[in-house]
Amino acid sequence: MPSVAARYAELVAAGELRPDPEQAAAAQRLDQLQQELERPAPASGLIGRLFGKKQAPPPRGIYMWGDVGRGKSMLMDLFHDNLNVGPKRRAHFHEFMLDVHARLREERKKESGDPILPVAAGIAAETRVLCFDEMVVNNSADAMIMSRLFTALIVEHGMVIVTTSNRAPNQLYKDGLNREHFLPFIALVEQRLDVLTLNGPVDYRMERMRGLGTWHVPIGPESTEAVREAFFRLTDYPPEDSAHVPSAELDVGVGRTMHVPKSLKGVAVFSFKRLCAEARGAIDYLAIARHYHTVIVVAIPRLGAEVRNETMRFITLIDALYEHKVKLIATAAADPVNLYDSRGRGDDEGRFAFDRTVSRLMEMQSQDYLALGHGED
Secondary structure: OOOHHHHHHHHHHOOOOOOOHHHHHHHHHHHHHHHHHHOOOOOOHHHHHHOOOOOOOOOOEEEEEOOOOOOHHHHHHHHHHHOOOOOEEEEEHHHHHHHHHHHHHHHHHHOOOOOHHHHHHHHHHHOOEEEEEOOOOOOHHHHHHHHHHHHHHHHHOOOEEEEEEOOOHHHOOOOOOOHHHOHHHHHHHHHHEEEEEOOOOOOHHHHHHOOOOOEEOOOOHHHHHHHHHHHHHHHOOOHHHHHHOOOEEEEEEOOEEEEEOEEEOOEEEEEHHHHHHOOOOHHHHHHHHHHOOEEEEEEEOOEEHHHHHHHHHHHHHHHHHHHOOOEEEEEEOOOHHHOEEOOOOOOHHHHHHHHHHHHHHHHOOOHHHHOOOOOOO
């Protein structure tokens, strides 16, 4: 397989990326890590075994942070896809933590002591290199276990971690409840991982979306084509092959999953009917908002008193996406201001409740909102 640095240089030469010193430096560091991991382990030999020669420590991992759209995920994908060692795993950070909590629940049933250590051992047995996209900590349940979990993974099991984040390590879980219990995790990252900053001048995600828009009316072929193009620009998946975009089963907690019809590189595509016409609640929408940086919703109809349940679910969905700074791309029957149909029904209360959603939908189309990182406050 080619090296990370070689692949990065090819992308720059082809004009797919602009020259960026911070990206180039990160590519070189990832290339170095790739070489360290792919280098055959030296044979210990008889003398080494007789004298108890210690095994070489694992390579240092990497923590890349910076503003949204600076190429962090792209570089991590180059590393993961070109790394010729296994087992390796690439996961969105929230997806990984949902898996951890599911494993912890199973361990607690055994009533055999601290469940974190066997969970860490199980993960380490499955994975040598773990790549996280968009590390962000916004709940106390994750914060309380991360220090012990990652100490076990990195220090005790020698796992190599490569992660991206929109925040510097010392800004993670800022002002969070009982943050003092989280501080050892920050210290672990700073001691065991190389922290690289990517804050170059180009926001590639915004550049790719330039001129395309996020809210498309009316519902029809032209709007559908616009969101297909948006999905392609965000994921590099060819529009002509849209029938083969991967789907996913999203763990929403309480032993339940949600089917995501199209799920790739942090982008999800849903129909309004699947999201809001079916029986769903805040827990579903929060799971989506935590897992995806961009959500595409197609065929949003006119809302109002006649479809009260669907309208209330839509309000809850937008609240969840807004609070987690998720990008929303949609096809709809009307622009946000005219989306709620209250004509001739004296539905002032419903219209009033929807006004906040209209305000949020308008803000979510602004450049300031689109420039925010996923999960930022």
